[in-house]
Amino acid sequence: MGESKVVIVGGGLAGMTVARELAEQGLAVRIIEASPRLGGKATAHRADSTGQWEDHGYHIFPGWYVNTRRLLRELGCDKYLVDFHRFHWLRRGEFPRLMTMLELSSLPNIWHNLNVGVMPFPEMLLSGYFLIDLLSQPFRHRFYLDRISVAGFLRSRFYASDRIAKAHHQFTLQAGSIPYYELSAMTLQKIFNGWGKVRSPNLSILSGNLREYFIAPLEDDLRHRSNVEIHCDQEVVRIETDGARISRLWLRGGQPVPGAGADDLYVLCIPHGRAHALVNSDVYRSERESGSGNPDDQVYLSDLFQLRSAPMAAWHVRMKRRIPGIPREHVNCADSRYGISFIDISQTWSGLDTTVLNCIAAYYEPLSQLSKEQAEDYLLAELLEYLPGVSRDDIAVTYLQPHMREPLFLNTLAAWTFRPKSTTGVANLFMAGDYCRSEADLTTMESAIGSALRAAKAVLESTGRRARITELKIPALSRWMMVLAKYLALPLVAPLALWLKLQSSQEQTTSGK
Numbered sequence: 025m026g027e028s029k030v031v032i033v034g035g036g037l038a039g040m041t042v043a044r045e046l047a048e049q050g051l052a053v054r055i056i057e058a059s060p061r062l063g064g065k066a067t068a069h070r071a072d073s074t075g076q077w078e079d080h081g082y083h084i085f086p087g088w089y090v091n092t093r094r095l096l097r098e099l100g101c102d103k104y105l106v107d108f109h110r111f112h113w114l115r116r117g118e119f120p121r122l123m124t125m126l127e128l129s130s131l132p133n134i135w136h137n138l139n140v141g142v143m144p145f146p147e148m149l150l151s152g153y154f155l156i157d158l159l160s161q162p163f164r165h166r167f168y169l170d171r172i173s174v175a176g177f178l179r180s181r182f183y184a185s186d187r188i189a190k191a192h193h194q195f196t197l198q199a200g201s202i203p204y205y206e207l208s209a210m211t212l213q214k215i216f217n218g219w220g221k222v223r224s225p226n227l228s229i230l231s232g233n234l235r236e237y238f239i240a241p242l243e244d245d246l247r248h249r250s251n252v253e254i255h256c257d258q259e260v261v262r263i264e265t266d267g268a269r270i271s272r273l274w275l276r277g278g279q280p281v282p283g284a285g286a287d288d289l290y291v292l293c294i295p296h297g298r299a300h301a302l303v304n305s306d307v308y309r310s311e312r313e314s315g316s317g318n319p320d321d322q323v324y325l326s327d328l329f330q331l332r333s334a335p336m337a338a339w340h341v342r343m344k345r346r347i348p349g350i351p352r353e354h355v356n357c358a359d360s361r362y363g364i365s366f367i368d369i370s371q372t373w374s375g376l377d378t379t380v381l382n383c384i385a386a387y388y389e390p391l392s393q394l395s396k397e398q399a400e401d402y403l404l405a406e407l408l409e410y411l412p413g414v415s416r417d418d419i420a421v422t423y424l425q426p427h428m429r430e431p432l433f434l435n436t437l438a439a440w441t442f443r444p445k446s447t448t449g450v451a452n453l454f455m456a457g458d459y460c461r462s463e464a465d466l467t468t469m470e471s472a473i474g475s476a477l478r479a480a481k482a483v484l485e486s487t488g489r490r491a492r493i494t495e496l497k498i499p500a501l502s503r504w505m506m507v508l509a510k511y512l513a514l515p516l517v518a519p520l521a522l523w524l525k526l527q528s529s530q531e532q533t534t535s536g537k
Contacts, residue, residue, distance in 0.1 A: 440461070445460070
C-alpha cells in the first residue's frame with residue numbers, strides 16, 4: 025500500500041487542496057478534471073464579449089475562514105486581501121441613502137446597528153436576542169437543531185414577530201442562497217458563532233479576480249511538484265469495483281484511467297449530484313458488503329440522493345460612468361425578490377475606470393426556466409429599482425452567469441445527517457467537497473477546504489502513515505456566556521415582547537374595523 029497512487033476525481037478547490045496536502049506528505053497524486061481547467065466553482069474566466077475577468081460571483085473571506093486564510097498565507101496570497109469592517113442595506117428607491125451595519129467589534133458598533141433603521145429599535149433588540157438564544161443552545165441538541173428550520177426555531181420563541189422573521193429570511197437568503205424556512209437552525213448557529221467570535225475584520229475580499237489571485241497560485245504550487253499529475257478534459261463516467269474496493273475508473277469515450285487499479289486510493293471531489301450519478305449499484309453493493317458503511321450514524325453513498333442544490337446566479341454590470349454614492353463594501357438589496365446583493369469591484373480592483381457591479385441573485389430558481397436574456401432583463405429591472413438616477417443608458421454591458429450546471433449545495437433541514445464523511449464503506453474511496461462534513465456547515469470555500477483536509481488525513485491514515493494534517497477549528501463563542509446573556513436579558517425582553525404583541529393586536533383590531 026505504500027506504493028499506492030491517489031487518484032482525485034475533480035479539480036475544484038477541494039480536489040486541489042487534497043492533492044496539495046497529500047503531495048506535501050510524499051504521496052503520488054493524480055487529478056482527473058472534466059473541464060478544461062482547475063478551480064471548479066471557485067474561479068473566474070474572461071468573458072468573450074469584454075475580454076474582462078468575470079468572477080463566478082463575488083467571494084468573501086470572513087475572519088472565521090481559518091483554514092482558507094491559512095492556505096492563502098501559505099500560498100502568499102493573503103497580501104491580496106482587502107478588509108471590510110461594515111456592509112450596507114439598501115431599500116428600493118432610496119439610493120444613495122444606505123443603512124450601514126458595522127462589525128460587532130465594540131459596544132458602540134452594536135448600539136449603532138440597533139439604531140440603524142433596518143427595523144424599529146425594539147425589534148432589532150429582539151432580533152439580537154434571538155441570536156443569543158440560538159447560540160445558547162447546547163451541542164447535545166444538534167439532532168434537534170439540524171431538523172428544525174430557522175423559521176421554526178424563531179416561531180417557537182415567545183418574542184417572535186413577523187418583522188423579525190422577515191428580516192432573518194432576507195439575511196439567510198442573501199447569505200446562504202436558501203430561505204430561512206428551509207435553512208437548519210444548526211447552520212445559522214454555526215455561522216453566527218464564527219462571526220460573533222471573530223469580530224474583525226467582518227470580512228475580506230481579494231483585490232482582483234479569484235482565478236489570478238488564488239486559484240492560479242494554488243495550481244502553480246501543484247504543477248511544480250514532481251509527484252502531482254494533472255489531467256484536464258477527462259470526465260470520469262463510471263466506477264468499477266472488485267469486491268470491497270474500486271478497481272478501475274472509466275472515462276467518457278470508453279477508456280479506463282491508465283495505470284489506476286485496485287491497489288490505488290480514490291478521492292471523489294465533485295458536486296454531490298455528479299457523485300450520486302457516478303456511484304452505481306456495484307459501488308453501493310461494495311459499501312454494504314464491506315460491513316462498514318459508517319455504522320455510527322449510517323451515512324451511505326446512496327444518501328447523496330437526499331441532498332439538494334440550487335443555482336445561484338452571478339452577473340456583472342459594467343457602467344459607462346462612475347456612479348456616485350455607491351460604497352466600496354457589499355450592499356444587500358432589502359426585500360429583493362431575487363435576493364440581489366452587489367459590490368462595486370472598481371473600487372478595489374485595479375484598471376477599472378467606471379463602476380462595475382459584481383452582483384449575486386441568491387434566489388434564482390424563479391427565473392431558471394427562462395432564457396438567459398429574459399432572466400437577465402428581470403434581474404436588471406429589479407436592480408435599477410434600487411438605484412434611482414441610474415438607467416439602462418448608463419450600462420455599457422451586462423454578463424449573466426446562471427450557474428445552472430454548477431448549482432450550490434443547500435443546507436436544508438436534516439442535511440447534516442446525509443452529508444458524507446471523508447471515509448466511506450468502500451475501502452479505498454474517500455470524499456471531499458463543500459457538501460461533505462467539515463467544521464464549516466455552510467457551503468463555502470471554508471467547507472470545501474476543511475473537508476479536503478479531513479479527506480487527506482483519512483487517506484494518509486489508511487496507508488499507515490502519520491497524518492500531519494490539521495483542520496483548524498472555527499472559533500466559537502462561549503455557550504455559557506450566551507446562556508448568561510440570555511437570562512440576564514430576559515427581564516428586559518419579556519415585557520418588551522409582550523408590549524409589541526399587544527401593540528400588534530391593537531393595530532390588527534383597528535385595521536379590522
